[in-house]
Amino acid sequence: MTDFADEARSRVARLLRMADTMDARLRARIVDYVASTPDPPLMGPQGIRTRGCPKCRATMWLQPGLWICAVCGRMEDE
Structure with missing residues (x-):
């Protein structure tokens, strides 16, 4: 498979492919995880950095600064 075709897949499809399991319970947990967490931003020069939000305890993504x-x-400022 080309990189382009792999990038066109949904996040859930990529994670299910990486898990490489046919266990229905595990696959359902992966689908639930994807549905309950935000998509990460595009990869920047710093990579992807996260931390918890002090207000709602969700995921904060580091964008430039x-x-x-x-x-x-x-x-919040960096």
Whole structure:
């Protein structure tokens, strides 16, 4: 498979492929995980860095010089 075709897959399809299991319970847990967590931003030169949001306890993503919460939108300087 080409890199382009792999990138066109959904996040859940990629994680299920990486898990390489036919266990229905495990596959359902992976689908639930993807549904309950935000998609990460595009990979930047710093890679992907995360931390917990102090307001809602969701995931904050580091953008250039700025932490942004994926759920409540809270922003903090790096």
